[in-house]
Amino acid sequence: MNGPTKIGNRGNAGPIPFVPPRPEKDINVEEFSARIKQSYSALVREIHKVIVGQDDVIDLVIIGMLCRGHVLLEGIPGLGKTLMFRTLAKLMNLQFQHVQFTPDLMPSDIIGTEIIQQIEGSQQRSLKFIKGPIFCHLLLADEINRTSPKSQSALLQAMQDREVSVGNYTHTLEEPFFVLATQNPIDQEGVYPLPEAQLDRFMFNVFIDYPSYEEEVEITERFTQNMVEEVSTVLAQEDIINLQGMVRSMIISDSMMRYAVDIVTATRPGKKNPHAFINEWVEWGAGPRASLCLTLAAKARALLKGRLCVSYEDIRAVAPPVLRHRIKLNFAADAENRKPLEIIDQLLRAIPERKERSKR
Numbered sequence: 416m417n418g419p420t421k422i423g424n425r426g427n428a429g430p431i432p433f434v435p436p437r438p439e440k441d442i443n444v445e446e447f448s449a450r451i452k453q454s455y456s457a458l459v460r461e462i463h464k465v466i467v468g469q470d471d472v473i474d475l476v477i478i479g480m481l482c483r484g485h486v487l488l489e490g491i492p493g494l495g496k497t498l499m500f501r502t503l504a505k506l507m508n509l510q511f512q513h514v515q516f517t518p519d520l521m522p523s524d525i526i527g528t529e530i531i532q533q534i535e536g537s538q539q540r541s542l543k544f545i546k547g548p549i550f551c552h553l554l555l556a557d558e559i560n561r562t563s564p565k566s567q568s569a570l571l572q573a574m575q576d577r578e579v580s581v582g583n584y585t586h587t588l589e590e591p592f593f594v595l596a597t598q599n600p601i602d603q604e605g606v607y608p609l610p611e612a613q614l615d616r617f618m619f620n621v622f623i624d625y626p627s628y629e630e631e632v633e634i635t636e637r638f639t640q641n642m643v644e645e646v647s648t649v650l651a652q653e654d655i656i657n658l659q660g661m662v663r664s665m666i667i668s669d670s671m672m673r674y675a676v677d678i679v680t681a682t683r684p685g686k687k688n689p690h691a692f693i694n695e696w697v698e699w700g701a702g703p704r705a706s707l708c709l710t711l712a713a714k715a716r717a718l719l720k721g722r723l724c725v726s727y728e729d730i731r732a733v734a735p736p737v738l739r740h741r742i743k744l745n746f747a748a749d750a751e752n753r754k755p756l757e758i759i760d761q762l763l764r765a766i767p768e769r770k771e772r773s774k775r
Contacts, residue, residue, distance in 0.1 A: 452721030458506060458649045465502045465646060466495060467637065468630040475621050475736055476503065476595065478719065480655065481662050482711040484618025485574050485594040487559075487609075487740065492599060494623050495634075500555050500595050507650040509552035509591070516562040522569035525549050526579050544581055549573055550588060552652070556596040560606040567613060570594065574616045591655045611743075618708045619733075620740035658718070665714045667725045670769040675709045675730050677766050682742050682758075690765055696748035696758060701741035709737045727768050735759050 455477075462473060472488070476499070479486040488496055497513065504511035514525060527547035531540050548554065549570070559567065573579055577588045596617070598609075614620075626634060682700030684693050693700070712733035713725045720729075735756055742755045 448721040448723055451718060454649075455719045455721075461506055461646045461649055462499070462502055466499050467634045468626050469495070469499065469623065472621055472623050473499070474716070474719070475619050475733075476500075478712055478715040478733065479618045480591065480593050481658050481715040481718070482618060482708070483591070483593075483659050484708060484711070485596070485616065486619045486621055487596050487598065487614070487617040488621050488623055489598045489600045490623035494625070496597050496623060497555060497557065500553065502646060504553045506646055506648060507552075507652070507655060508648045509652060509655075510589075511553045511555070512548035512551040513555045513557060514548050515557045516559050516566070518562060520562045520566045522566050523547065525566065525569045526573075526581060529582060542582070544584070544586070546586075549579060550586075552589065552591055552593065554592075554594045556594055558599060559596040560598050560608055562607065564607055564610065567607065567609060571613060571616065574613075591652070591659065614740045615702065615704055617740065618712065619736035621736050622739075662711060662715045662718060665718065665723060665725070667710060667714060671713070671725045671727070671730065672710060674727065674766070674769050675713065676706050677769070678730070678734055678762065679703075679706045679709060679738070681762055681766055682738060690762065692758070692761060696744055696751075696753050698743045698745040701738050705737055705741050709734060712737060731763050734763060 458477070459470075459473065466473065476486055476488075490496060501511060501513070514520075525547050526549055527545050529542045529544050532543045533539075534541055556570065573588060573592070574594055577590070577592050579586045579588065594617075600622075625631075679701050681688065681690055682693065682697060682705075684697045684700065688694055709730060710725075713729040716729045716733055717723070717725045738759050739755050742758060744753060744755065744758070748758075
């Protein structure tokens with residue numbers, strides 16, 4: 416299998432400058448924040464040359480990328496999931512691979528395989544590793560629940576550790592590495608649901624809905640009359656890595672961090688949980704990884720909005736996609752046709768905001 420193919424064209428002028436690695440000590444914070452917001456707006460404008468609507472989905476995909484996370488996208492066929500991701504890869508001039516997951520897909524089809532080759536000038540032979548499509552920056556795992564658990568698990572090490580082990584050797588994946596997996600929520604015959612261990616490795620579980628009526632009219636007009644515009648490269652590889660570092664280096668107040676942990680721990684049923692509806696409807700709740708994802712995602716959202724501090728709004732905005740796939744409802748909830756998003760929405764209304772601790 417051939418290695419990943421780089422798409423996108425920087426052109427003679429190169430990519431549009433984005434942001435410096437981190438703010439200088441003497442930089443104006445307001446000016447720096449405004450620059451990030453303007454640059455992000457430029458990125459969104461470019462992607463909307465191809466993608467109509469879906470602003471919330473685009474925001475979450477980019478936030479997941481800046482947090483070094485991965486996104487599981489659910490939606491019926493034909494909503495532009497593949498086109499969206501391919502366009503993002505072009506805007507960022509990154510290596511992109513699309514793998515269609517099928518029942519006969521093998522782990523070697525994703526990771527790669529070793530072949531025996533003759534050593535030039537001798538009678539000896541050696542093993543040579545041929546890289547699979549996972550050696551890229553942006554991997555689209557299309558219809559991930561169509562393949563067997565054996566092949567699904569081939570992604571686990573790559574998603575968690577950014578490396579792949581083959582035989583006695585471990586190969587490091589180049590940064591940034593991001594997996595966008597898709598699932599069809601309608602056709603459930605002959606599928607292999609993702610196990611909880613792999614679901615938990617996805618930072619977000621995002622549902623992509625139908626476009627509005629006017630958006631669908633625009634889509635129909637655009638794609639039946641050759642009206643799709645060419646997009647320009649907005650980011651370089653080093654820009655993404657710098658932004659990922661900025662997200663982790665952002666300072667978050669103690670009250671905000673504790674508020675995020677309050678939300679996650681409140682999803683866990685038990686005697687210590689004061690929320691009766693959680694004990695009534697939830698079989699098990701989110702683990703500590705959800706607290707990490709919630710905090711990082713809130714940081715990234717604040718940064719893209721042009722702020723260097725996290726607000727309660729940021730945490731609440733990213734809580735549903737962070738927790739949706741990490742909460743398992745019990746039989747009573749299923750009998751009442753309760754959905755995880757309903758539980759999360761009720762929980763967010765029940766968790767009070769924390770007051771800032773007074774400084775001594």
